[in-house]
Amino acid sequence: MNILIIDGQGGRLGRKLLESIRKACPDANITAVGTNSMATENMMNSNCANQLATGENAVIVACRTAQIIVGPFGIATADALLGEISPAMANAVASSAAYRVLIPMNLCNTYVAGVAKGSAAILEDAMNHIRELMEKYA
Numbered sequence: 001m002n003i004l005i006i007d008g009q010g011g012r013l014g015r016k017l018l019e020s021i022r023k024a025c026p027d028a029n030i031t032a033v034g035t036n037s038m039a040t041e042n043m044m045n046s047n048c049a050n051q052l053a054t055g056e057n058a059v060i061v062a063c064r065t066a067q068i069i070v071g072p073f074g075i076a077t078a079d080a081l082l083g084e085i086s087p088a089m090a091n092a093v094a095s096s097a098a099y100r101v102l103i104p105m106n107l108c109n110t111y112v113a114g115v116a117k118g119s120a121a122i123l124e125d126a127m128n129h130i131r132e133l134m135e136k137y138a
Contacts, residue, residue: 002067003068004066004069006035006071007035007039008039016123031052034055035054035084059092060089073104076100
């Protein structure tokens with residue numbers, strides 16, 4: 001199973017996702033792509049990714065082969081994450097044949113109704129869903 005994690009800004013969510021997915025799915029092939037070098041470095045420090053890359057083209061290329069794409073809701077929204085998500089990146093995520101698990105966040109001038117800011121329950125729900133997907137496709 002090829003899982004792609006995309007994150008930007010400081011990469012904190014991406015790192016948490018990497019660590020959680022690696023623990024739950026030790027055999028998964030995980031690619032982590034940061035929209036900037038700081039995000040990539042933070043994800044790299046988890047030592048959980050099989051491959052790491054940075055930038056717009058890396059997101060576009062990785063979306064072609066991913067079976068599951070995981071990240072904040074903004075990765076599918078042009079100009080999100082304070083402009084770090086280009087229209088081309090958002091299009092690559094949105095048009096990918098991969099299954100998307102998007103983590104809702106009330107950040108960057110976007111309000112997702114029903115989402116408590118920083119809720120650990122959201123991450124737990126995402127992880128449970130990813131585990132179900134891994135079992136389904138195993």
